[in-house]
Amino acid sequence: MNRRVYFLAVVFLFSAAALSATRFAAQSPQQPAQTPSPLLSPAQQILPPQTQSTQTPPPLPLPARPTLNVVVLDPAHGGTDTGARGSGGIRESEVLLNFSTQVRKALESTGIRVVETRQGNDNPSFDDRSAIANGQRGAVFITLHISSTGPPSTVRVYIFAPPYELGVATPAASPATNDRNGLLSWDRAQIPFLPLSQHLAELTQIQLTHRFRGSPGTHLAAAVRQLRNVAAPAIAIELSSVSVEDRATLFEMAPNLAEGVARAVTSFRSYYDAAPSIPSSSGGN
Amino acid sequence: MPRWIRWVILALVVAVLIGSVYFASLRRRVAELRQAQLRSEQARRAIEQPKIATPTDVMVKAKFFWASPHSSVALAPVEIELGLSADPVLRAKQILDTLIAGPVNSELRTLPPEATLLEFYLLKDGTAIADFSEALATAIPSGIDSEQMAVDSIARTLEANVPQVRRLKILIHGQETETLAGHLDLTGFFLVRNSAPPAESVPKSPAAPAKSEPPTPQRGAAPATALPPTKNPDPPLTKNPNAPAKLTPTPAPGKLDPPVRKP
Numbered sequence: 398m399n400r401r402v403y404f405l406a407v408v409f410l411f412s413a414a415a416l417s418a419t420r421f422a423a424q425s426p427q428q429p430a431q432t433p434s435p436l437l438s439p440a441q442q443i444l445p446p447q448t449q450s451t452q453t454p455p456p457l458p459l460p461a462r463p464t465l466n467v468v469v470l471d472p473a474h475g476g477t478d479t480g481a482r483g484s485g486g487i488r489e490s491e492v493l494l495n496f497s498t499q500v501r502k503a504l505e506s507t508g509i510r511v512v513e514t515r516q517g518n519d520n521p522s523f524d525d526r527s528a529i530a531n532g533q534r535g536a537v538f539i540t541l542h543i544s545s546t547g548p549p550s551t552v553r554v555y556i557f558a559p560p561y562e563l564g565v566a567t568p569a570a571s572p573a574t575n576d577r578n579g580l581l582s583w584d585r586a587q588i589p590f591l592p593l594s595q596h597l598a599e600l601t602q603i604q605l606t607h608r609f610r611g612s613p614g615t616h617l618a619a620a621v622r623q624l625r626n627v628a629a630p631a632i633a634i635e636l637s638s639v640s641v642e643d644r645a646t647l648f649e650m651a652p653n654l655a656e657g658v659a660r661a662v663t664s665f666r667s668y669y670d671a672a673p674s675i676p677s678s679s680g681g682n
Numbered sequence: 683m684p685r686w687i688r689w690v691i692l693a694l695v696v697a698v699l700i701g702s703v704y705f706a707s708l709r710r711r712v713a714e715l716r717q718a719q720l721r722s723e724q725a726r727r728a729i730e731q732p733k734i735a736t737p738t739d740v741m742v743k744a745k746f747f748w749a750s751p752h753s754s755v756a757l758a759p760v761e762i763e764l765g766l767s768a769d770p771v772l773r774a775k776q777i778l779d780t781l782i783a784g785p786v787n788s789e790l791r792t793l794p795p796e797a798t799l800l801e802f803y804l805l806k807d808g809t810a811i812a813d814f815s816e817a818l819a820t821a822i823p824s825g826i827d828s829e830q831m832a833v834d835s836i837a838r839t840l841e842a843n844v845p846q847v848r849r850l851k852i853l854i855h856g857q858e859t860e861t862l863a864g865h866l867d868l869t870g871f872f873l874v875r876n877s878a879p880p881a882e883s884v885p886k887s888p889a890a891p892a893k894s895e896p897p898t899p900q901r902g903a904a905p906a907t908a909l910p911p912t913k914n915p916d917p918p919l920t921k922n923p924n925a926p927a928k929l930t931p932t933p934a935p936g937k938l939d940p941p942v943r944k945p
Contacts, residue, residue: 473864480864481824489824523860542865544825548754555826613755619830622860622867635826 463535465669467510468662471530471540471623472497476520481545483639489543490518492644496541496636496651503655507663512536524583527626531586537597537662537669538631540623543647547637550650552609552657554602554616555633556594557587557624581676586628589676593630597665601632604657609650628676630669634658734776738768745842746781747835749790755827757792757835759842760785770846774802777843778812781835792835794821800855808848809871810840816855822863829866841874849873 472493474480480489494516501511512533514526521529530538547553581589598616606612616632624631636654641647669675743761750758764780767773778799784791796817803811822832833852840847849871852862859868 478864542826544827545823546754546825546828553755553827617755617827617830619826619865620833620867620870620872621826621865622869623865625867633826638825 463675465509465535465537465662465666467512467533467536468504469512469514469530469533469536469538469629470497470501470504471514471526471538473540473542473623474520475515475518478520481543481639483545483641485642485644487639487641487644487647489639490520492543492639492647493541494518495648496654499651499655500539500541500658503659504662507659509662509666523623524626526623527586527628530631531626531628533629535669536629537665538624538627538629539658540621540631540633542633542635544635544638545640547635548611549637549641549646550609551612551637552602552605552650552654553613553635553637554598554605555619555621555624555635556591556598556616557631558618558620581628583626586626587624587631590628590630593669593672593675594624594632596668597630597661598632600664600668601634601658601661604661605634605654608653608657630665734767734772734779735765736767736769736772739765740768741765744777744780745839746777746785747838747842748781748785748792749831749835751787751790755831757831757838758790766843770844771802771804774804774810774812774840774844774847775799777839778802778836781839792831794818796821804846808846809851810844810847810849810874811851811853812836813853813856819854819859819863824863824865826865829862832862833866833872837872837874847874 472490474490474493476490478490480493482488497513501513504511512529514521514529526540527538530536587594595616602613602616606614619633621633624633634654636647636650639647741763742765744764744766745759745761747757747759750756752758762780764776766776782793782795782797782799784793784795788795794817796815798815798817799812800815801811801813803813805811818832822828836852837850840850850873851871852868853859854862854868862868
């Protein structure tokens with residue numbers, strides 16, 4: 398009898414202790430919930446959240462330094478968005494598909510892999526197009542446009558206009574990341590890549606000015622929406638213009654454009670591969 | 683002296699006299715034509731431009747940035763004498779209405795003539811919000827170049843004439859749009875490099891009377907290069923515009939409140 402009472406008392410004490418421990422655990426402060434943020438590098442997003450403790454997380458194995466091997470070509474517009482339309486019925490979105498095909502062939506002949514953001518008459522969103530580029534390692538992004546105005550048969554190359562002067566955005570001065578976890582903001586993903594974009598734009602503008610007389614001697618900067626969240630060296634190329642009466646005039650520009658872009662990317666490849674640092678979302682260094 | 687030589691000299695003298703009379707009348711006609719062109723330009727502005735007149739209007743030489751006649755990718759300043767209000771909001775409206783009305787040479791226009799400025803607001807921190815009609819987006823020639831020039835011309839003209847404006851937000855029919863006409867990012871704020879302090883007093887409505895001193899147009903101010911959007915409107919502008927861009931500011935991790943104890 399005594400043994401049975403003793404056994405029941407021990408069971409009761411254990412149960413009470415377990416119950417109070419459970420309640421204490423439930424009432425203790427929890428870690429802040431990790432909300433999904435619009436940041437790049439999903440592989441880094443699943444890392445354990447940083448704690449206030451002084452323990453440093455174990456170092457992650459650094460990914461291999463990317464080399465330039467992919468060009469993401471973006472024929473702008475498409476679908477219901479026809480882009481610029483000329484009086485002669487020329488639609489920017491249609492002509493750009495032809496241009497993109499020729500540029501792709503010229504690039505592939507140099508051994509560079511090409512990914513196109515669209516191959517038909519569809520219209521991916523700005524973010525979808527950027528996501529294609531951001532999913533590649535060692536990529537550059539080139540978006541193709543044709544303007545409504547401007548001197549005929551000329552080409553202008555643009556980089557994204559950063560918040561302040563271009564000269565400030567040097568690799569040393571511009572932070573590659575803006576988050577404690579080393580992640581890039583999706584909305585500003587282009588900023589750390591501006592020095593590389595600038596070099597690519599310079600090379601491309603030189604090649605195209607050589608082929609298209611009357612084009613500006615230097616590249617330009619503009620707040621091009623498509624470039625803003627590309628986490629790779631990115632430029633926009635705009636040709637003039639859909640206002641020509643005969644579309645053959647535009648198509649005549651395609652071979653020279655393709656050759657110029659291929660040569661510029663080839664020249665940029667050695668610069669990119671030798672660059673001291675490549676921002677991490679492009680593969681890290 | 684032979685007789686024929688005398689006749690020749692006489693003919694030359696008569697020709698010189700006729701030429702001088704003709705030259706004088708020619709100069710007079712050129713001057714008249716120039717005046718007529720200016721008068722027609724003034725008349726055109728009087729017809730096209732919705733006149734915003736305020737008691738504080740003062741005739742000043744306002745500087746407008748339209749397309750350069752010498753370069754397809756550049757803007758050029760043009761000075762026009764206008765009556766401008768002392769109130770920065772009304773002044774900005776007068777300026778933008780004139781900018782939309784365009785230059786004498788319509789080929790140098792940067793904004794479509796169908797566009798209208800619906801409303802203009804100026805916040806205390808110097809943030810200007812310009813709300814344009816849909817025509818600004820639909821009638822502007824599509825292209826990176828033309829869209830960038832349109833925004834540049836707005837920002838640089840405001841910079842030159844309304845010193846209180848520090849940055850610019852463009853709305854289309856009261857709404858934020860992703861791009862102007864498919865290319866230029868309108869989701870952010872465009873920097874306007876004015877060195878003057880931001881607006882001291884902000885009128886409750888755009889039509890409220892002015893309280894601030896009459897501003898003087900900026901002369902020799904640094905041009906607003908590139909005019910890119912800045913994404914986050916909340917933090918104040920950096921004092922040093924040359925400072926490296928700090929990307930999305932990350933607030934300190936919030937400390938969670940302890941859970942409420944259940945009885």
